[in-house]
Amino acid sequence: xSTLALLGIRFLGxxxxxxxxxYFLVGALPDLxxxxxxxxxxxxxxxxxxxAKMDLPAGYFDSASRMLHLKLGxxxxxxxxxxxxxxxxxxxxxxxxxxxxxxxIVISVxxxxxxxxLNPVVEAxxxxxxxxxxxxPSFIVLAVTGALNWIVYSDGTGVESLxxxxxxxxxxCAFVVSTxxxxxxxxxxxxxxxxxxxxxLSKSTILKNVKKAALIRLFHVIDKxxxxxxxxxxxxxxxxxxxxxxxxxxxxGQRTDVNTLIPxxxxxxxxxxxxxxxxxxxxxxxxxxQPNDGSVL
Amino acid sequence: MIxxxxxxxxxxxxxxxxxxxxxxLSVVFSASRGILTAxxxxxxxxxxxxxxxxxxxxxxxxxxxxxxxxxxSVPSFIWVLAAISAIGKGGFAVVTAVFAVATLPLVLxxxxxxxxxxxxxxYVFAALSxxxxxxxxxxxxxxxxxxxxxxxxxxxxxxxxxxxxxxxGIFGFVNRSEMDLGVMLLRGKEMAAVDLxxxxxxxxxxxxxFIVMKWIHVISKKGR
Numbered sequence: 001x002s003t004l005a006l007l008g009i010r011f012l013g014x015x016x017x018x019x020x021x022x023y024f025l026v027g028a029l030p031d032l033x034x035x036x037x038x039x040x041x042x043x044x045x046x047x048x049x050x051x052a053k054m055d056l057p058a059g060y061f062d063s064a065s066r067m068l069h070l071k072l073g074x075x076x077x078x079x080x081x082x083x084x085x086x087x088x089x090x091x092x093x094x095x096x097x098x099x100x101x102x103x104x105i106v107i108s109v110x111x112x113x114x115x116x117x118l119n120p121v122v123e124a125x126x127x128x129x130x131x132x133x134x135x136x137p138s139f140i141v142l143a144v145t146g147a148l149n150w151i152v153y154s155d156g157t158g159v160e161s162l163x164x165x166x167x168x169x170x171x172x173c174a175f176v177v178s179t180x181x182x183x184x185x186x187x188x189x190x191x192x193x194x195x196x197x198x199x200x201l202s203k204s205t206i207l208k209n210v211k212k213a214a215l216i217r218l219f220h221v222i223d224k225x226x227x228x229x230x231x232x233x234x235x236x237x238x239x240x241x242x243x244x245x246x247x248x249x250x251x252x253g254q255r256t257d258v259n260t261l262i263p264x265x266x267x268x269x270x271x272x273x274x275x276x277x278x279x280x281x282x283x284x285x286x287x288x289x290q291p292n293d294g295s296v297l
Numbered sequence: 298m299i300x301x302x303x304x305x306x307x308x309x310x311x312x313x314x315x316x317x318x319x320x321x322l323s324v325v326f327s328a329s330r331g332i333l334t335a336x337x338x339x340x341x342x343x344x345x346x347x348x349x350x351x352x353x354x355x356x357x358x359x360x361x362x363x364x365x366x367x368x369x370s371v372p373s374f375i376w377v378l379a380a381i382s383a384i385g386k387g388g389f390a391v392v393t394a395v396f397a398v399a400t401l402p403l404v405l406x407x408x409x410x411x412x413x414x415x416x417x418x419x420y421v422f423a424a425l426s427x428x429x430x431x432x433x434x435x436x437x438x439x440x441x442x443x444x445x446x447x448x449x450x451x452x453x454x455x456x457x458x459x460x461x462x463x464x465x466g467i468f469g470f471v472n473r474s475e476m477d478l479g480v481m482l483l484r485g486k487e488m489a490a491v492d493l494x495x496x497x498x499x500x501x502x503x504x505x506x507f508i509v510m511k512w513i514h515v516i517s518k519k520g521r
Contacts, residue, residue, distance in 0.1 A: 010366070013363050013366070013367075014363070014366040014367050014370055015367075015370075017363055017364060017366070017367035018367040018368075018370050018371060020367075021367055021368070021376075022371075022379065025376065025379050025380055025383060025395075026379050026380075026382070026383045223369075223370075227369065227370075227372060230372060231372040231374070234372065234375070235374070235464065238468065239486060240486075249375065249378065250378070250468060252382070253378045253379065253381070253382035253468070254382065255382075256382050256383060258383075261379055261382065265371055265375060265376075265379060268370070268371050268372070268375065269367065269370035269371050270370075272369075272370040272371070273366070273370050276366070276370070
């Protein structure tokens with residue numbers, strides 16, 4: 001089976017499972033979950049309601065079919081969810097942040113090479129960064145955007161999206177620099193580099209090979225960049241009440257608006273899965289060490 | 298300077314509680330919740346991995362791969378937000394349960410790799426060939442060695458759990474008077490236009506927590 005077909009199957013599988021999880025979490029979990037978690041007030045009624053929801057498979061397939069036909073229904077205000085989703089995407093800093101990151105990541109990839117001169121600093125920084133993602137939602141966002149708090153509150157002329165977009169692009173770029181630096185250092189220690197040295201190849205030729213190998217390592221984790229960026233973006237929008245996907249999700253969450261919540265989660269899953277597939281495609285195309293039978297996937 | 302700092306720390310917040318006590322208790326409660334959640338997730342992961350080890354690996358690996366992809370395609374705080382929205386409560390049990398589900402594939406993948414490596418060691422083969430039971434070898438030898446490798450994962454998970462509880466606080470799904478770093482951040486952010494103290498203190502608390510956990514991580518590494 002060709003690499004593209006395998007990529008497509010994996011992408012579809014991811015999106016289908018993400019949709020199923022979202023549907024189960026929002027549509028089916030509440031009553032059963034409350035009962036299982038021992039919240040006694042609802043235990044009696046939970047079983048009855050869960051039994052009444054035994055048309056769960058039918059409901060799920062109905063939801064999946066509507067998603068496929070892009071007929072997402074209406075939210076609690078009677079507005080079509082398609083419109084709400086589209087408006088939130090255009091309002092949010094997502095398009096701006098993704099395009100800015102694309103440019104900055106290319107710059108960061110090249111910035112990683114001179115940073116090799118500062119190897120101890122980079123190693124310390126990368127160790128910090130590998131530990132920090134756990135704190136991304138509540139610490140880094142507030143440390144970065146909190147410093148610009150007064151600007152965010154200053155007016156409503158769209159400067160918020162700019163600030164949030166820029167701050168959301170900082171983490172992925174730091175991640176790129178750190179990953180590239182580590183990858184180059186790691187590759188430089190491998191036996192094939194010593195072999196190339198021993199064979200008398202010039203430094204620039206060796207470095208060219210090492211850079212390519214390091215870039216392939218970056219392709220393996222490219223989806224993490226998107227995940228970090230989406231986390232920071234959505235969280236920043238929620239924290240600073242800036243209109244966009246974050247505020248839409250929060251509003252839908254606070255009102256238990258199932259029709260809006262499930263498509264939003266699926267949209268995010270599609271975006272990140274697409275990035276993952278792009279990374280895998282790049283690995284499959286550029287890495288000569290991978291077999292061509294698709295086993296890399 | 299010291300007097301100013303002491304005055305600041307002893308000054309009451311909007312509920313009349315000393316800021317220092319509130320900040321200290323928030324750090325303690327947030328860290329405790331994070332550590333308990335991480336412990337729970339790792340214990341659950343070990344149990345499931347042990348079961349998987351005794352079954353068909355290829356099938357379970359494929360299933361885990363698909364779930365890992367799906368769960369990693371959406372930031373974990375959005376899964377928690379969706380669950381809290383559906384259930385209507387942001388309690389410890391709800392957040393822990395959803396967090397466990399969201400991070401379980403990662404834990405299973407990590408533990409699976411570690412256990413596979415340990416099970417491939419010579420002494421394990423020797424023990425098995427001497428007639429020791431698989432479960433006995435697993436519990437007496439593989440499990441203790443696996444636990445040693447779990448430290449980095451434990452710190453990563455406890456940090457993530459602290460962040461998730463913070464996020465739940467910032468979303469406003471918990472009581473504003475609750476002792477939690479996330480709630481403190483929310484209050485600090487809301488009062489930032491008037492007074493930056495709570496925001497600054499809560500960010501410092503996160504920083505202190507990070508440094509303490511990082512220090513414990515380094516110490517534990519040296520200990521090994």
